[in-house]
Amino acid sequence: MTTKKLYRGILLLLAAGALCTAVGSAAGSNEPTNLTADSLTYDTRTGLVTAENNVRMEQGTGYVEGRRATYNTKTQEGTVEGGVRASRDDMRLSCDRLFAEGQEHWQAIGSVRMVKADRTFTGPQVDYYPAQNDHILAASGGTITGTDGTLSADRLEGWLKEGHYVGTGNAHITSPPRDLEGGGDRMDYYSQVERPYVVLEGNAWVFQGNNTARSNRMTVYLADDGTAVTE
Structure with a gap:
């Protein structure tokens, strides 16, 4: 159960920025999931799941990978950091750190490159708000x-x-x-x-x-x- 929550929570990060997949389909997906990492810990008191070193999560056509990933089952906040690479359908994303705050706010930080269909965004940071008509913001x-x-x-x-x-x-x-x-x-x-x-x-x-x-x-x-x- 913990592993499934980790998958579903962190895979939602694929919806981050201007050029993203549908959050709802990732959130409610019943597709098989798979996680590989050198270490995995779960703090039942705080609800924090941590995967470290060679982290890769897969679900359906999507995957996200990085050096370290966390997901809090209580707050629904998640991060992936360290050479982040993500893909789902026609979206590709690379950055230094990916952060999700529930299902309403996604943020990619550091050397961001996002490709969606025929559009490519590059910049230091981008925020994505799926409930606001797929709004993306690159304040920098x-x-x-x-x-x-x-x-x-x-x-x-x-x-x-x-x-x-x-x-x-x-x-x-x-x-x-x-x-x-x-x-x-x-x-x-x-x-x-x-x-x-x-x-x-x-x-x-x-x-x-x-x-x-x-x-x-x-x-x-x-x-x-x-x-x-x-x-």
Whole structure:
């Protein structure tokens, strides 16, 4: 029973950041689980389970591995640290430390790289809030890269289900397929609408080919044919 709680609790950490698996399916899964580690201890008084050295947990198509893992059966808080690697379905994650606070908050810290479908996030830290429309927050900044281009800023957040991303401070966007580059103090990027567009504010600028546009606020519509229209 303790082992199953450890598996289910820590495997939920796979849901961490901008590019994550569904928490509910991992939490309620009846798929066979497997744990390997050099040592495993359980404190019945505190409810703390600790696995150390060569830790690897597997469930269905998912796994998470690291040097050390803990899970508290009473508080539902868990951590994996030390060369963390995680995978489930089309999500891949690597970081130095992974933390879960119940099922509402997941945090990856240190050299974070998360890949989900065609999107990749890199940065020092990312927080994920599954109940808030798959909200991700990179308060220390980072970069999101996809087939259509790259977004970066001193502070990044996004709502994965909406395809909406906000960058604040040194906001920068590049789109090689459109030969476009732009930036400003803030950007709002909407990717899952009929006409994808980005709103640039504060010292906003856009370069495309030999054309340059500058304004305090610009809306740039990103057409499929490679052209960009500013307003």
